[in-house]
Amino acid sequence: MGRIFGIDLGTTNSLIAYSEDGTPRVIVDPETAAPLLPSVVSFPRPDAIVVGAAAKALAPHHPLTTIASVKRFMGLGMEHVTAADREHYVFADDAKGVVQFRIHGRDYTAPEVSALILTALKQRAERVLGEEVRHVVITVPAYFNDSQRQATRDAGRLAGLEVLRLVNEPTAASLAYGLDKRNQGRIAVYDLGGGTFDISILKLHEGIFEVLATNGDTRLGGDDIDRRLAEQLLAEVPATLQHDPEIISQATAAAEAAKIRLTNHPSAALELHYGGLDIVKTLSRDDFEGLIADIVERTIAPCQQALKDADLSATDLDEVVLVGGSTRVPLVRQRVERLFGRQPHSELDPETVVALGAAVQAGVLAGGHKDVLLLDVVPLSLGIETVGGVMERIIERNTTIPATAKQMFTTFVDNQTGVDFHVLQGERELVKDNRSLARFTLRGIEPQPAGMPRIEVTFMIDANGILNVAACDQRTGREQSIDVKPSYGLTDEQVEQMLEESFDHAEADVSARLLIEARNDADALLRATRKTMASATVEAQERGPIDAAITRLEAAMQETDYNRIRELTDQLNQATTPLAQRIMDSSIREALEHKRVEEVVP
Amino acid sequence: MGSTPTSAAKREGAMWPARTRVSCWQCGSEHTEELFCPACDAIQPLPEEADHFQVLGLPRHLVIDLEALQRRYYELHRRIHPDLHQTGPQAARQASLRNTAAVNRAYRTLRDPIDRGEYWLALLGEGLGTNNNRVPPDLAALVFEVQEQLEEMRAARHGDNAAALRCKMCEIRGELAERRGVLVRRLQDNYASWDADATDASRLTRELKELLSALAYLGTLMRDVDKELES
Numbered sequence: 001m002g003r004i005f006g007i008d009l010g011t012t013n014s015l016i017a018y019s020e021d022g023t024p025r026v027i028v029d030p031e032t033a034a035p036l037l038p039s040v041v042s043f044p045r046p047d048a049i050v051v052g053a054a055a056k057a058l059a060p061h062h063p064l065t066t067i068a069s070v071k072r073f074m075g076l077g078m079e080h081v082t083a084a085d086r087e088h089y090v091f092a093d094d095a096k097g098v099v100q101f102r103i104h105g106r107d108y109t110a111p112e113v114s115a116l117i118l119t120a121l122k123q124r125a126e127r128v129l130g131e132e133v134r135h136v137v138i139t140v141p142a143y144f145n146d147s148q149r150q151a152t153r154d155a156g157r158l159a160g161l162e163v164l165r166l167v168n169e170p171t172a173a174s175l176a177y178g179l180d181k182r183n184q185g186r187i188a189v190y191d192l193g194g195g196t197f198d199i200s201i202l203k204l205h206e207g208i209f210e211v212l213a214t215n216g217d218t219r220l221g222g223d224d225i226d227r228r229l230a231e232q233l234l235a236e237v238p239a240t241l242q243h244d245p246e247i248i249s250q251a252t253a254a255a256e257a258a259k260i261r262l263t264n265h266p267s268a269a270l271e272l273h274y275g276g277l278d279i280v281k282t283l284s285r286d287d288f289e290g291l292i293a294d295i296v297e298r299t300i301a302p303c304q305q306a307l308k309d310a311d312l313s314a315t316d317l318d319e320v321v322l323v324g325g326s327t328r329v330p331l332v333r334q335r336v337e338r339l340f341g342r343q344p345h346s347e348l349d350p351e352t353v354v355a356l357g358a359a360v361q362a363g364v365l366a367g368g369h370k371d372v373l374l375l376d377v378v379p380l381s382l383g384i385e386t387v388g389g390v391m392e393r394i395i396e397r398n399t400t401i402p403a404t405a406k407q408m409f410t411t412f413v414d415n416q417t418g419v420d421f422h423v424l425q426g427e428r429e430l431v432k433d434n435r436s437l438a439r440f441t442l443r444g445i446e447p448q449p450a451g452m453p454r455i456e457v458t459f460m461i462d463a464n465g466i467l468n469v470a471a472c473d474q475r476t477g478r479e480q481s482i483d484v485k486p487s488y489g490l491t492d493e494q495v496e497q498m499l500e501e502s503f504d505h506a507e508a509d510v511s512a513r514l515l516i517e518a519r520n521d522a523d524a525l526l527r528a529t530r531k532t533m534a535s536a537t538v539e540a541q542e543r544g545p546i547d548a549a550i551t552r553l554e555a556a557m558q559e560t561d562y563n564r565i566r567e568l569t570d571q572l573n574q575a576t577t578p579l580a581q582r583i584m585d586s587s588i589r590e591a592l593e594h595k596r597v598e599e600v601v602p
Numbered sequence: 603m604g605s606t607p608t609s610a611a612k613r614e615g616a617m618w619p620a621r622t623r624v625s626c627w628q629c630g631s632e633h634t635e636e637l638f639c640p641a642c643d644a645i646q647p648l649p650e651e652a653d654h655f656q657v658l659g660l661p662r663h664l665v666i667d668l669e670a671l672q673r674r675y676y677e678l679h680r681r682i683h684p685d686l687h688q689t690g691p692q693a694a695r696q697a698s699l700r701n702t703a704a705v706n707r708a709y710r711t712l713r714d715p716i717d718r719g720e721y722w723l724a725l726l727g728e729g730l731g732t733n734n735n736r737v738p739p740d741l742a743a744l745v746f747e748v749q750e751q752l753e754e755m756r757a758a759r760h761g762d763n764a765a766a767l768r769c770k771m772c773e774i775r776g777e778l779a780e781r782r783g784v785l786v787r788r789l790q791d792n793y794a795s796w797d798a799d800a801t802d803a804s805r806l807t808r809e810l811k812e813l814l815s816a817l818a819y820l821g822t823l824m825r826d827v828d829k830e831l832e833s
Contacts, residue, residue, distance in 0.1 A: 001689060164688060208676050365688040373683055399710065402684065402703040460703060463684045 004135045004164060004366045006172075006358025007121055009114060009152065011071040011221060012194030012325065014039045015355035016121040018129075019368060024176065024359035026352050027125050031520070035352055037124065039194075041116045042066040046104040051120040063249035064090050065103050069223055070117075072195045073099040073110040074155075075147030077488040084227070087248055098151075098488055111151045111490065112498060115158035122159060127517075136161045137362045139354050141196040142168035143216030143379045145425045146437045146467050147488045153466070154495050164365055166464040169193070170200035171211055171376050172357030173323040176348060178204055178372075185318035186212075188306075190336050190344065191354075192299060193324035195221040199303045201310040201317075210375040213309035213398045215302035222259075222326040224295050229255035229283070232291070233272045236279045250274045262288050263328050289331045296335050303339055309398050320344040325351045375400050378461050380435075385422040389431045394459060397427065401461050409455045409471075415447035419455065423467065436487040442471055443481050455480050518562040522553055522569045529576055542579050549575040624649075627693045637682065637701065645682060645690075647697040653725060654708035657701075664722060664793035666712060675709045715789055716821075719814050722796075728807055738816040744781065748774055748823055755830055768831070775827050782820050789813050 006024070008015045013036035017026045026035045034053065042055035043065045050058060059066040067089065073081075076099050081091055092100040092107040100107040122133045140152050149166055156163035170189035177187075184204055191198040198216040202209055230251040234242050241247050254271055261268035262285055272279040307313060320340045326332060327350050336344050348356070363369040377398045383391040384407065394405040409419050419442040426434030445453050454474035461467055471480035484491075490498075529550065533543070549572040556564045623632050626639035626646060633640050635649055637659070648657060655662045658674055680686075682705065687698035711717045723729060751774055755767045792810050800806065 165685075205676065208679065361685075364685050367686075367689055370686075373679060373685060375679060375683075400706045402699055403706055404700075404703040460699075462699060463702075 001135055001366070002132065003129075004137060004362035005125060005133055006355055006360070006362045007118065007136050007138045008169070008172075008352075008355035008358055009071065009117065009138055009140075009155070010039055010193055010354075011069050011196060011223065012039055013037060013351065014117050014121055015352060016125050016133075017352075017355040017359035018125070019359045019363035019366075022363065022368065024356040024363070026355055026359075027128050029124060030128050031524075035355075037117070037120055038068075039071065039117050040066060040068045041070070041113050043103045046106075049116060051116050060246065060249045060253055063088070063245035066249075067101055067103075067108075067113050069195050070110050070113040072219060072223070074114065074151040075145065075149070075488050076110070080488075087243060087245070088252075098490065109490065109498075111155040111158055111495075114152070114155035118155055118159035118161060122161065134160075134162055135164050135362075137165045137167055137358050137365065138163055139169045139172050139358045140166050140465075141193075141216060141218055142170050142191075142198040142200050142211075142214040142376075143196070143218050144168075144465070145218075145380055145435055146382075146465070147435070147486065148218065149464060149466050150486065150489045153464070154490050157495055158498055165361065166466070167358055167361045167374070168198070168200065168211075168214070168376055168379075168465070169196075169354045170198045170214070170323060171202070171209065171374055172355075172361060173321065173348075173353045174200070174202050174204075174209055174357070175360040175372065175374065176353045176357035177321055177345070178209060186310075186312065186316060187319040187321055188303070188317050188340060189321045189323055190299070190303070190327065191216075191323040192326040192332060193221050194326070195219065195223050197221060197299050197302065199299070199306045201306050201312065207371040208373050208375060210400075211377045211398075212312070213306045214377055214379050215306040215309070216379070217298065217302060220295070220298055221324070225259055225292050225326065225329070226252050226255040228291055228295065229258055229270060229288075232281060232283070233270055233279055236281070237272070237277060241275075241277075247272070247274060247277075258283060259288075259329070263330065285330070292329075292331065296329075296332055299332075300335070300339060314340045314342075317342070322346040323350050323353055376463075376465070377401060378403060378465055380425045381427055382437075382459065382461065382467065383424050383426075383434070385424060385431045390429060391424050391426070391431050391434050395461060399461075401465055402463050403461045405459045407457050407459065408474075409442060409457055410451050410453050411445065411448070412450055414450050416450065417445045417447060418443050419445065421457070423459075423469070437467065438484050438486045438489075440469060440485075441483040443483060445473070445480070446476075457482075515560055515562040515565075518565040518569070519557055522557055522565050522572075525569055525572060526550065526553065529572065532576070532579070538579065542582075545575045546572070546579065622649075627697075628691075637678075645687060645694050645697045645701065647693075648701050648704055652704065654711055654721060657704045657708040658712065660712075664718065664796045665790070666718070668713060671709070671713055675705065678705050715786060715793075716814060716817055719789060719793075719810055723807070723810060723814070726803075726807060728811070738812065738819055741781070741816055741819060744777070745819070745823065748778070748827065752826060752830055759833075771827060771831060775824065775831070778820060778824050778827065782817065782824070785813055785817050785820065789817070 003018055006017045015026055015035055015037065017024055028035045037052045038056040040052065040055040040059060042050045042058040042062055044050060044058055044062050055066060056068070059068060077097060078091065078095060078099055081099060090102050092102040095107060098109050100109050101113065125133045136156060138152055138156055140149055152166060153163050170191045173191065174187060174189050187202050187204065189200045189202065196216065196218050197220040198214065200214040201212045203212055230248065233251040233254060234248065237247060251272055258268040258270045262283070267282055267284045270281040270283055317340060320336060320342055322333065322336065322344045327346065333344060360369060360372065361374065364372055378395060378401050379397060381393045381397045382395040383393040386392045394407060395403050409421065411419060420439060422439050423437045424431060424434040425437055428434050442455055445455065455471050456474050457469060457471045459467060459469055469482060469484070471482050472478070473480050529546065533546070549568070553565070553568040553572050556568050623634055625632055626642060626644060628644035629639060629642040631639065631641040637646060637648070638644065639646055658678065660674065679702070682698055682701045684695065684698045684702055687694050711721050751767070751771055755771055758764055758767060792806060792813060796806055
């Protein structure tokens with residue numbers, strides 16, 4: 001097995017990291033040195049897909065063909081889509097089951113869009129490290145249910161990755177924190193990200209990170225703050241334009257900028273200049289805090305519940321750790337401090353700490369961190385539907401995973417050969433108030449009088465927090481076949497089909513990517529060469545071959561033959577080698593050699 | 603570590619199945635249901651019918667030192683957890699997953715004195731039965747009082763004397779907690795008796811059932827009171 005990478009697939013930003021010599025490192029964009037990849041996918045034309053910062057820049061101009069915050073839709077069905085969602089996205093409304101976005105007439109599920117983000121991260125790591133990325137650990141919100149976890153795993157599969165483990169985000173963050181900090185004690189991890197909120201209470205004991213309780217809200221985060229501020233701007237917009245997707249998108253971008261400024265400034269301007277509109281509103285920190293107080297307040301009840309479930313009070317905690325970009329908001333910090341009665345920690349960058357933790361866990365799985373072990377829990381109770389629409393719990397929330405439960409099933413009429421059961425997740429009494437995970441059918445039961453067959457079904461929640469179901473006929477001892485119909489997920493067949501379809505598109509996608517990369521590399525070398533030529537005394541006989549190579553390369557870059565661009569880039573590289581060797585100025589040499597390192601990376 | 607479950611002396615009589623000899627899936631050498639093969643150290647699948655004590659490698663004692671139990675739990679995790687067998691063969695991964703799930707379940711059950719007692723009854727083939735809903739005689743008066751107070755409190759939730767009723771309810775809660783404490787101590791005595799000399803098993807079983815019934819009843823009552831106090 002090659003190296004295992006850790007991925008933080010966030011609502012707003014995503015990161016990829018790895019461990020080397022026991023130290024986790026985030027892989028930065030080779031061009032911009034940015035560690036964060038905005039989790040935005042844009043389809044500016046039917047044949048073009050853009051991911052990351054470029055896609056985020058396109059959002060205000062292509063609002064309905066740009067998807068941000070796709071994570072909010074993972075593992076959800078069309079019936080969970082809200083009116084507010086419809087202002088930002090176009091959905092395939094005729095579709096049933098899982099959420100599907102309609103873009104240029106093609107439908108995309110949330111795992112497919114997430115797979116594009118994962119692919120961009122994979123390519124970044126491959127370019128920087130020059131090795132294939134295949135095995136990964138992906139983080140998920142601790143409060144993600146089974147459908148949301150399965151959707152994340154499907155996204156990994158669609159991106160050509162083997163997802164060895166899903167790790168809960170707050171737990172991953174605690175790993176990154178715990179490594180170089182205290183080795184004993186109880187900590188609370190408060191994780192408010194772009195779209196999700198988690199609170200986890202952990203007990204640390206000599207390298208064992210034991211989660212005592214977790215709680216949260218998978219639809220609560222910085223996005224809600226942005227929308228609240230955007231509403232302020234939109235209220236000033238003429239009613240006919242208030243639902244204009246481009247204006248909403250512009251207002252949201254302005255809201256995000258104002259929110260960020262308010263972290264360190266007493267006031268900020270909320271500005272919208274678009275299509276003849278010129279709206280400027282000044283927002284003081286007090287105004288801002290008044291506007292978002294109820295959003296921040298929504299994180300409190302989950303914290304109290306988690307403490308209660310862990311059988312602790314706030315004073316029993318030794319530390320409180322802040323994770324997620326939204327914990328930069330001063331009001332959030334104050335509220336957390338007031339709730340727990342202590343100043344929270346935020347020494348590590350709240351936006352990279354989860355990815356670092358994922359890399360630590362990747363190291364554990366690879367056998368490199370023998371002294372660290374995570375014992376996580378299932379966030380929501382698992383149950384089956386019984387008579388009268390009541391859910392019978394079979395695995396309680398906050399049970400340490402892997403966890404199992406067994407249940408006996410039988411038939412109700414003579415010679416019945418199939419038995420159905422319905423699996424749910426949630427804390428409420430009634431089936432209708434909980435989230436449906438899947439319907440199972442036990443098939444091929446031998447015809448017998450009613451009540452005679454004894455089929456034992458084993459429910460196993462594995463270390464990813466994902467449910468596995470197996471059944472055994474107690475009389476014959478044989479394994480019983482089961483059909484699974486996920487309520488809000490893709491079946492294995494659907495994932496396979498998507499993979500096949502993506503192979504059909506793959507060649508075109510790959511060519512486009514190779515061309516872009518060849519052009520980028522050629523461009524980088526051209527810039528470095530010009531810089532060298534300008535800053536050093538260059539003999540005429542040296543200059544000739546280099547100039548010729550530059551001219552040929554520039555011409556090729558206008559065309560789309562990436563092989564020719566690569567070839568001519570190599571030639572230019574060779575042409576500059578004697579010059580580089582002659583110039584003893586180490587900094588210039590470094591510049592050139594640095595470019596060559598990138599050059600050898602495919 | 604994981605290779606020393608119950609010694610023969612602790613397996614009292616016919617109540618516990620004798621351990622059988624099994625073969626290691628990796629090297630084929632025989633062993634007596636150890637967690638790790640004594641010959642090649644490969645993780646071994648726990649037998650399907652292993653009880654919670656066997657899973658944790660503990661003597662079948664009802665009195666349990668919770669700190670020692672937790673140490674044992676962590677020790678086992680450090681050897682069997684799926685994270686540590688990720689790069690191993692399929693059989694090792696499977697055994698690791700199933701054993702860890704069994705250890706988690708065993709720990710969750712045994713660390714709680716009430717769950718532990720109920721599990722003990724289940725091992726004996728005894729359940730608390732359906733007459734569990736019967737009010738335990740020496741709790742009857744208290745139960746009656748609590749139910750009455752709850753009714754009164756619900757009726758007067760926004761009335762003038764809501765605060766006074768609330769105060770009374772807090773007092774009652776204290777009384778319930780005290781009763782519970784007494785019962786838990788008696789439960790510990792019962793456990794000690796089992797461990798010391800289980801010859802009068804039928805008397806101990808009857809007593810254990812009574813105590814668990816009373817505790818279950820008190821538990822429900824306290825939850826109702828808490829719910830009312832929180833609302």
